[in-house]
Amino acid sequence: MKKVLILGAGGQIAQWVIEMLAERHDVKLTLFLRHAKKLKNAPKNSRTVQGDVLHKDQLNPVIADQDIIYANLAGVDIDRQAKAIVEAMSAAGVKRLIFVASLGIYDEVPGKFGEWNRRQIGDYLPPFRRAADAIEASALDYTILRPAWLSDEDEVDYETTERDEPFKGTEVSRKSVADLIVKLIDSPKRSVRGNLGVNKPGTDGDKPGFL
Numbered sequence: 001m002k003k004v005l006i007l008g009a010g011g012q013i014a015q016w017v018i019e020m021l022a023e024r025h026d027v028k029l030t031l032f033l034r035h036a037k038k039l040k041n042a043p044k045n046s047r048t049v050q051g052d053v054l055h056k057d058q059l060n061p062v063i064a065d066q067d068i069i070y071a072n073l074a075g076v077d078i079d080r081q082a083k084a085i086v087e088a089m090s091a092a093g094v095k096r097l098i099f100v101a102s103l104g105i106y107d108e109v110p111g112k113f114g115e116w117n118r119r120q121i122g123d124y125l126p127p128f129r130r131a132a133d134a135i136e137a138s139a140l141d142y143t144i145l146r147p148a149w150l151s152d153e154d155e156v157d158y159e160t161t162e163r164d165e166p167f168k169g170t171e172v173s174r175k176s177v178a179d180l181i182v183k184l185i186d187s188p189k190r191s192v193r194g195n196l197g198v199n200k201p202g203t204d205g206d207k208p209g210f211l
Contacts, residue, residue: 004185005030005062007053007085008072010038013100013150016178017070018043021185030062053081056088063088068185070098076124082131086138096188097135097142098181103197105129105146109167112206132195143184143191148172148199149208161197169199171208176200 004021006014009031021027022043029046031039036050051058053073063069069089073081082099089097102121103109105128109117135142149171158176161168177198184190203209 001028002026002185003028003030003065003067005032005066005069006072007032007069008074009033009048010035011072011074012152013147013174013177013181014070014072016175017072017181017185018046020178020182021045027185030066032059032062053084056084059084060088060091063094064092066092066094068096068098068188069094070181070185072100076127079127079130079134083134086134086140089140090138095139095141096192097140098145098184099131099135099142100145100147100177100181101132102128103146103148103167105132106163108163108165108197113170113204114167116207136193136195141188141192143193144195145177145180146195146197147177148197148203149211150174150177151208151210157200158198159201161199163195165197167197167199169201169203170205171203171210172198172200 008014010033031046031048034052036048039048042048049062053059104117105125132144148169151171151173153173155173156176156179158172
C-alpha cells in the first residue's frame, strides 16, 4: 500500500489527481487542506485532514509515515510553505516530494510569450523561485513541476522541458498536469531531483489561446 499525502487537496489539479487515484486499492490518500468543507465526495481510499501547512502541530503529524508528498499550494507565502514542508519531511525521514511551482521562475520563457508572462505574473514569481530554491537545496527526492498557463480542457496532452531548457508552449490542461503527477506517484524513481516545465505541444504563441 502506497501512502500519499496531498497538500492543497482542494485545488483544481489536485481534484483531478484524487479522481485518478480514487479507485486504486494500492494507494491510501491523505487529503490535507485549510477548509475541509470544500472537499466534496472524498473517495473511500482517503481520509481528510483540515490544517495549515504553516502550523507545525498540524503538518508534522500527517507527514509522518507517508511514502509520497504531493504539494499543490499557492499564495504570497509559498516560499514559507515550501520551507515548512522540507523541514517536516526531513525531520520525519520522508523523502519523495512532488511540488507544483510556476513557469517563469528562472526567466526561462522565451520570446513574446515570455514578455507577456512577465507582465502578467512577474510580481508573483519571486516567492515561487525561493520555494524551488529551498527544495533544490534540500536532501529530498523532489520533482518540481512548472506548468504553462492552465486550462480546464478535458484532455491529456503534454510534453516536458528540463530546468536549463527554454520553456515550450503557452498552455496545458490541469488534467494533463494531474496525469504527470499520477505517473510520478506510480513510479517514484522517475524524475527524482528533476525540475520540469509542462506544456501542451503545438501551443507556441504570444499568449495562451484561451485568453
